[in-house]
Amino acid sequence: MAASKAQLQPTLDVDLILAKLRIDEKIAxxxxxDFWHTAAIKRLGIPAIRVSDGPNGVRGTKFxxxxxxxxxxxxxxxGATWNTDLMFRVGQLQAEEAIAKGASxxxxxxxxxxxxxxxxRGFESYSEDPYLSGELAAQLISGMQDKGVxxxxxxxxxxxxxxxxxxxxxxxxxxALREIYLKPFQIAQFRSEPQCYxxxxxxxxxxxxxxxxxxxxxxxxxxxxxxxxxMSDWQAFFSPGLVAYLILCRTGTYSTAEAVKAGLDxxxxxxxxxxxxxxxxALSCNKLSIYELDICVRRVLEFIxxxxxxxxxxxxxxxxxxxxxxxxxxxxxSAESIVLLKNDSDILPFKKDKKxxxxxxxxxxxxxxxxxxxxxxxxxxxxxxxxxxSQCSNTExxxxxxxxxxxxxxxxxxxxxxxxxxxxMTVYLEPPEVLDRRSVDYIHVKKSDVILLDYKxxxxxxxxxxxxxxxxxxxxxxxxxxxxxxxxxxxxxxLDGVCIVxxxxxxxxxESYFGTGTIEEYGSAQLEAGKTYNIKITFGSDPxxxxxxxxxxxxxxxxxxxxxxxxxxxxxxxxxxxxxxKQADQVIICAGLNSEWESEGFDREHMNLPPGSNELIEAVSxxxxxxxxxxxxxxxxxxxxxxxxxxxxxxxxxGNECGNAIADVIFGDVNPSGKLPITYPVKVQxxxxxxxxxxxxxxxxxxxxxxxxxxxYEAVEKEVLFPFGHGLSYTKFKFSNLLLELxxxxxxxxxxxxxxxxxxxxxxxxxxxxxxxxxxxxxRPPKELKGFLKVGQMPGEGETFSKTLRKKDMTxxxxxxxxxxxxxxGEYEVLVGTSxxxxxxxxxxxxxxxxxxxxx
Numbered sequence: 001m002a003a004s005k006a007q008l009q010p011t012l013d014v015d016l017i018l019a020k021l022r023i024d025e026k027i028a029x030x031x032x033x034d035f036w037h038t039a040a041i042k043r044l045g046i047p048a049i050r051v052s053d054g055p056n057g058v059r060g061t062k063f064x065x066x067x068x069x070x071x072x073x074x075x076x077x078x079g080a081t082w083n084t085d086l087m088f089r090v091g092q093l094q095a096e097e098a099i100a101k102g103a104s105x106x107x108x109x110x111x112x113x114x115x116x117x118x119x120x121r122g123f124e125s126y127s128e129d130p131y132l133s134g135e136l137a138a139q140l141i142s143g144m145q146d147k148g149v150x151x152x153x154x155x156x157x158x159x160x161x162x163x164x165x166x167x168x169x170x171x172x173x174x175x176a177l178r179e180i181y182l183k184p185f186q187i188a189q190f191r192s193e194p195q196c197y198x199x200x201x202x203x204x205x206x207x208x209x210x211x212x213x214x215x216x217x218x219x220x221x222x223x224x225x226x227x228x229x230x231m232s233d234w235q236a237f238f239s240p241g242l243v244a245y246l247i248l249c250r251t252g253t254y255s256t257a258e259a260v261k262a263g264l265d266x267x268x269x270x271x272x273x274x275x276x277x278x279x280x281x282a283l284s285c286n287k288l289s290i291y292e293l294d295i296c297v298r299r300v301l302e303f304i305x306x307x308x309x310x311x312x313x314x315x316x317x318x319x320x321x322x323x324x325x326x327x328x329x330x331x332x333x334s335a336e337s338i339v340l341l342k343n344d345s346d347i348l349p350f351k352k353d354k355k356x357x358x359x360x361x362x363x364x365x366x367x368x369x370x371x372x373x374x375x376x377x378x379x380x381x382x383x384x385x386x387x388x389x390s391q392c393s394n395t396e397x398x399x400x401x402x403x404x405x406x407x408x409x410x411x412x413x414x415x416x417x418x419x420x421x422x423x424x425m426t427v428y429l430e431p432p433e434v435l436d437r438r439s440v441d442y443i444h445v446k447k448s449d450v451i452l453l454d455y456k457x458x459x460x461x462x463x464x465x466x467x468x469x470x471x472x473x474x475x476x477x478x479x480x481x482x483x484x485x486x487x488x489x490x491x492x493x494x495l496d497g498v499c500i501v502x503x504x505x506x507x508x509x510x511e512s513y514f515g516t517g518t519i520e521e522y523g524s525a526q527l528e529a530g531k532t533y534n535i536k537i538t539f540g541s542d543p544x545x546x547x548x549x550x551x552x553x554x555x556x557x558x559x560x561x562x563x564x565x566x567x568x569x570x571x572x573x574x575x576x577x578x579x580x581x582k583q584a585d586q587v588i589i590c591a592g593l594n595s596e597w598e599s600e601g602f603d604r605e606h607m608n609l610p611p612g613s614n615e616l617i618e619a620v621s622x623x624x625x626x627x628x629x630x631x632x633x634x635x636x637x638x639x640x641x642x643x644x645x646x647x648x649x650x651x652x653x654x655g656n657e658c659g660n661a662i663a664d665v666i667f668g669d670v671n672p673s674g675k676l677p678i679t680y681p682v683k684v685q686x687x688x689x690x691x692x693x694x695x696x697x698x699x700x701x702x703x704x705x706x707x708x709x710x711x712x713y714e715a716v717e718k719e720v721l722f723p724f725g726h727g728l729s730y731t732k733f734k735f736s737n738l739l740l741e742l743x744x745x746x747x748x749x750x751x752x753x754x755x756x757x758x759x760x761x762x763x764x765x766x767x768x769x770x771x772x773x774x775x776x777x778x779x780r781p782p783k784e785l786k787g788f789l790k791v792g793q794m795p796g797e798g799e800t801f802s803k804t805l806r807k808k809d810m811t812x813x814x815x816x817x818x819x820x821x822x823x824x825x826g827e828y829e830v831l832v833g834t835s836x837x838x839x840x841x842x843x844x845x846x847x848x849x850x851x852x853x854x855x856x
Contacts, residue, residue: 012305017044018298023290026297027279030260032270035234035454036061036103038304039270040314047314049307051152051268052103055110055124056369056655058094059376060101060318063451064559065443067318070097070326070656071369071378075110076634077337077652079126079677080727082766083790084139086336091143091151093329098149102316104307105150105196111137111184112160112200114635114678115708116693118604120162123370123634123653127677128709128724130180131785134187141192148310150303152196153188155233156209156220157181158702159200162515162603164695166235166252169203172702175778177204178814178821179706186224190856195228195306199264201235201252202700211255216263224856229303231266232259234373257287265296266303322379327657334654334661339674340728344646348628349668349730354585355394358385359577359620360630361403361610363590367632369653372514372600377447378656384590384630387659391667400577400589400620401570401612405596406520407484407563411448414471414535422446423471423535423562429459431466432538445469451513452541452557463557464544469537473564478529480567486510488517489558490540495525496533504540507547513559515601516542516549524567537562570612574619581623588666589617592632595653603694607638607684617641630662636680639721650676668730673764673790675727675835679710682721688712706813710836711781725768725785725835731759731795735767738832738841742807749810752802753832753841757793764792769803770831770839771810777824778813783836786810811847820852 021029021044028039033048040048053059056072072078072090081087098106110124111133119125126133141151158170158181172181188194197220199210209215210232220226233252253259253267253274260279267275282288340348350356366381389395411422427441428434440458450469457465475481483501485491490504500523510519527533542558581587591613598604608614621627621644628647631637632654642648649672651662664670681687688704707715710724737754751769769787773780787805808823815822827846833839 011308012046012301014298014301014305017046017301018294020044021297023283026293027275029297029300030265030279031267031272031275034271035269037270038266038300046301046304047308049105049304050103050316051105051107052098052101053107053373053376055108055374057376058097058101058103058106060103061454063453064455065446066377067101067320068322068377068379069101070321070330071376072330073334073337073655073658074370074374074634074653075124075126076114076122076677077334077654078136079132080337080339080652080674081333082132082675082788083336084135086333087136087139088143089329090333091140092147093326095144095147095149097321099147099310099312100319100321102312102318103149104310104312105152106144107152107154107198109137109140109151110154111188112155112158113181113184113708115160115702115704116687116689117607117636117681117684118693119160119635120598120603121370121372121600123598124374128679129677129785130183131187132677132788134184135191137184137188138191141188141194145192145195150195150306152198152231153185153194154198155200156185156197157200157215158204159202161693161700162601164698166201167698168695169206169699170702171205171699173705174816174819175814176702176705180708182219186856189224189226196303197226197228197230199230199232199252201233208254210253210264211258211262213262221263223854229265229299230263231268232264234269257282260288260296261292263296265299320379330655331657331660331664334657335664335670337652337654337674338661338665338672339650339676339726340665340672341648341650341722341726342642342646343728347626348647348666350586350628350666352392352667353394355583356388356392357580357584357587358388358395358397358590359400359581359587360590360616361399361401361613362592362594362630362632363397364399365594366658367592367594367653368655368658369595370598370634371595374600375595380656382657382659384659384662387661387663388588388666390660391663396580398573398577398580400573401610401616402565402568403591403594403610403613404565405610406486406561407482407565409448410473410483410535410562410564411445413475413564414473416444416471420444423448423469425450425467425469427457428466428468431540432468448562449559450561451559453559455557457557462543463541465541465557467539469539469560469562471535473533473535474531475527475529475566477566478527480524481527482522482524482565482567484520484522484563485537485560486512486518486520487539487558487560488513488545489542489560490544490546491560492538493523493562494536494538500525504546507545509547509549511602512561517559518547520563574612574616577616578619578623581620581627584624585626587620587624587627589620589627589629590632591617591629592637593634594632598634604635607636609637614640618644621645628666630666636678638683642721650674671730671761671763672727673729673766675725675766676722677724679713679724680721682719686718686720707781711784714782714836723835723837725766726837727766729763729765731757731761731763733763733765734758735832735841737800738830738843740830740843740845743804747807748804749807749845750802750804751787751830751832752800754798754800755791755793756798757795760795762792762794764790765834766790767801767803768833768835768839769805770836772829772831773811773824774827774829776813776826780813783831783839808853812853815852818852820854823847823851823853825850
């Protein structure tokens with residue numbers, strides 16, 4: 001393919017181009033042209049720049065039938081590594097993935113604070129602690145930008161829940177805003193200088209983030225010295241009406257002049273909605289000046305200039321970068337994120353030559369990532385069952401209890417007319433009742449969750465089209481089978497010509513498709529083993545929907561999810577699991593959540609496991625005490641059986657290699673070294689944000705103030721299930737000889753201690769450094785994480801390690817009277833240990849005078 005002029009131009013002279021741009025071209029540069037590209041100005045050699053999600057992998061430009069990608073462990077799994085060196089490598093590999101997808105910028109990392117276990121996108125973020133989040137994000141960003149790919153840190157700021165995320169006002173004190181919610185961004189800015197920020201959907205203290213000059217100008221640019229580009233968050237297309245069919249693009253931008261003046265440079269996605277003609281109008285009536293417009297245009301041009309250094313072809317074809325090296329690294333990363341929560345009597349690691357029973361809903365399915373914009377099609381996935389079976393030949397499996405929120409994909413069981421796995425999708429411009437309609441497209445559906453957010457239907461400029469989705473089904477077991485449809489649009493499911501699910505005639509809005517789709521509608525039929533059945537779904541795209549969506553956008557072309565499962569008798573399944581467990585030497589229960597329970601678009605209703613999981617775990621543990629429970633979730637789950645199970649692993653959503661990583665830890669090929677980046681409360685009501693985690697008439701009061709997570713539990717001495725920073729090992733470490741010393745200029749404190757591996761195997765431990773101010777003038781948490789260090793040691797090895805920390809970062813809090821950071825005169829205690837609840841080493845130092853400071 002011939003290179004474009006934009007590709008041949010090595011750089012941009014921003015001043016020269018700014019002087020040559022027409023007003024309409026300047027306005028065009030301030031909005032995307034589609035979901036993933038900035039505007040190109042061909043006559044001046046300005047190329048379109050591609051950006052791509054996201055936090056745990058680089059999807060590319062397609063939600064549906066796109067080019068597969070490497071799926072990294074989710075945000076909390078990243079947080080659980082507590083390994084900054086590893087994060088740099090993560091950033092580098094994500095950058096290589098982006099380059100393969102033709103993207104110059106990655107929309108990540110996500111570093112919002114996990115103030116509640118119920119946050120729908122909690123799994124995307126790293127931690128409840130701002131210091132841990134900021135330090136890990138900084139290294140990941142440095143790795144990305146080391147390869148020339150621009151990082152877009154998000155969501156700035158206080159997008160900590162999904163409930164009414166586009167209208168909610170986060171009411172937060174200035175002290176909590178500074179010490180908790182802005183702090184990870186501040187640390188990342190100081191250490192890595194990300195080139196882009198993405199604003200949050202919500203308001204903060206009465207003003208939308210995307211039009212807050214306080215956040216974007218006063219803090220980000222003036223105080224922190226950020227000189228890069230700020231872009232808005234995305235939202236799906238909205239398609240109201242079938243007659244005029246005006247297509248609006250609803251974004252995280254809610255104004256024209258106000259957002260430009262505040263410093264929001266780029267409205268995404270495109271085409272322009274709050275800019276374009278509205279910007280022309282604002283200029284014409286002097287609500288917006290050319291000077292103010294030019295400030296944003298300059299920053300967009302600077303972003304394009306930096307992106308061009310990669311030399312990527314404009315509108316480059318998307319490629320796969322699946323290599324053995326990538327697989328090896330993802331396996332290492334996933335294994336390092338796994339947290340050994342409990343290991344009574346050292347029953348783990350298990351033996352590979354023992355009879356092993358694998359039980360549970362998460363065993364034979366790959367819960368490799370959460371839902372929403374973080375989801376992507378992985379190169380491949382490895383289930384826990386596959387990983388365990390590959391290392392232990394004497395393995396047997398049974399389900400035990402269903403763990404799905406929606407029925408499993410019907411595409412797991414169907415074949416196309418050509419014998420491929422999946423379904424045939426034929427697209428039309430006319431509805432099914434039109435005789436002799438002509439097809440305009442054909443798509444092989446590999447997974448029956450058909451998201452047509454970015455699908456462009458041939459022969460039409462709008463999003464109104466229809467499709468028949470068909471396949472054959474031959475069940476292995478006779479019985480009653482349930483079928484389901486959830487849809488953004490309309491759909492009916494036919495079995496051998498008989499309609500058994502109708503999600504078109506009467507529709508109810510639900511959580512599907514980012515909260516724009518319906519609930520899951522069900523139907524059932526008796527099927528015979530070995531008999532072939534025809535499955536047909538008639539689908540109408542999003543504009544055909546009949547349910548009301550006040551305050552929410554539609555989903556462009558819409559989407560349909562088709563599920564199917566044999567109806568189960570829960571008690572019979574549990575009884576079968578018990579009997580098999582009795583015959584085994586060792587039992588592995590794989591339970592937890594998946595992308596249907598944790599997703600963008602909605603918050604969790606509770607901390608419970610799916611129905612039946614707790615009963616299964618209790619029953620199996622009684623049948624065989626040599627049982628380990630492997631949990632997968634992005635945020636805490638309740639464990640009423642915790643005292644009855646000797647060993648528990650938290651395995652998160654571990655990406656492509658999750659199943660292999662779980663097996664590596666269970667069988668001892670990898671010594672677990674993950675540490676919890678979030679506190680696990682006994683029950684959700686114990687969480688300090690419990691009464692204030694949801695929108696109350698479009699306001700969310702951050703009533704816990706600075707006492708988020710472990711800061712609160714330590715302050716009120718509340719018992720927790722597992723504390724922040726907790727994680728066991730197959731070896732034993734001993735900490736001793738804590739020493740503090742000042743550097744020569746007195747600005748840094750050097751914390752040193754001796755670590756001994758007193759066990760029989762190699763392993764890694766995380767040194768966690770907390771600070772406590774004695775007699776502060778305001779209430780402060782008894783412990784605040786201010787430093788950490790991950791070290792690896794051979795058995796019997798002892799060594800002294802040190803960490804240098806900036807004294808004012810260790811000691812300061814936000815003074816709301818002076819509107820500055822204050823380092824208060826007095827005595828401070830350094831507490832060192834292996835979790836927030838275990839800090840046996842203590843030493844003190846003094847600050848001789850009170851000082852105030854601003855900036856980074």
